[in-house]
Amino acid sequence: MSWADAQRYCREKYIDLATFETIYDSNMVTGVTDSWIGLHDDPQSWKDNMGNDTNSWRWSATGETSRTGYQRWAPNEPDGSRENRICVQMLPSGEWDDYGSKTSQSEKTFVFVTTPYYWRLARIYCRLFHTDLAFIENDEENDAVSAMIGNRIVWIGLHRVRWTWSDKSLSPYRNWESERPDYSLSREHCVYITPSQDWDDGDCSSKMDFVCHGVRTLKTMIRMKMKTSADITDPATNAQILQQVATLSVLFCLFS
Numbered sequence: 001m002s003w004a005d006a007q008r009y010c011r012e013k014y015i016d017l018a019t020f021e022t023i024y025d026s027n028m029v030t031g032v033t034d035s036w037i038g039l040h041d042d043p044q045s046w047k048d049n050m051g052n053d054t055n056s057w058r059w060s061a062t063g064e065t066s067r068t069g070y071q072r073w074a075p076n077e078p079d080g081s082r083e084n085r086i087c088v089q090m091l092p093s094g095e096w097d098d099y100g101s102k103t104s105q106s107e108k109t110f111v112f113v114t115t116p117y118y119w120r121l122a123r124i125y126c127r128l129f130h131t132d133l134a135f136i137e138n139d140e141e142n143d144a145v146s147a148m149i150g151n152r153i154v155w156i157g158l159h160r161v162r163w164t165w166s167d168k169s170l171s172p173y174r175n176w177e178s179e180r181p182d183y184s185l186s187r188e189h190c191v192y193i194t195p196s197q198d199w200d201d202g203d204c205s206s207k208m209d210f211v212c213h214g215v216r217t218l219k220t221m222i223r224m225k226m227k228t229s230a231d232i233t234d235p236a237t238n239a240q241i242l243q244q245v246a247t248l249s250v251l252f253c254l255f256s
Contacts, residue, residue: 094146
């Protein structure tokens, strides 16, 4: 199936597409062909809108996604064409571009720092000596920063976490094949596990086998209706009824 169809199937029949938290989880999957797992980077969360998912763009100053939905992307941006394109720079035109980095808001002021740093070091600098990397919510603020930087390209505070699990798990475990992910033609947003148990990124519309995850035990709810002429408000009677219910529950667990 395609990744989306595989996700629907797993959610209907089990819990979700497989999530891996350790190498031991990954080693449990043996004898498979290339098969979809739950890791993906849904473009709907970051490409066409600001989104509100785990892998959506968020401002460094707040740790949150955009409050106003404001965006000023350059044409065909963000494209997410490389693994480390999770930080945003402002171009001389005032437009935004996602780019790689090696490693009260009503009275905002902006400070232009002309010392080059990687994005993470730039954020540390701004937090030490100012408030944070620039947090932009409207055209006026964007124009103010654009006028300040002239023909330079500068970091701003927008960034995101790249890959997320289908079941919203926060597992940080990754087992990428060498030189993967490679984002071929900027279309590979879903992850599959190979027969060697390494992971690769693939086109979500491709049809593959897939791995679901479920639960080892199931919970069953039993409803019982009791009829009695006894006074159930009497503490002794009440205790006796509860004891009988507990005994029935144990017997059900033993023989189910």
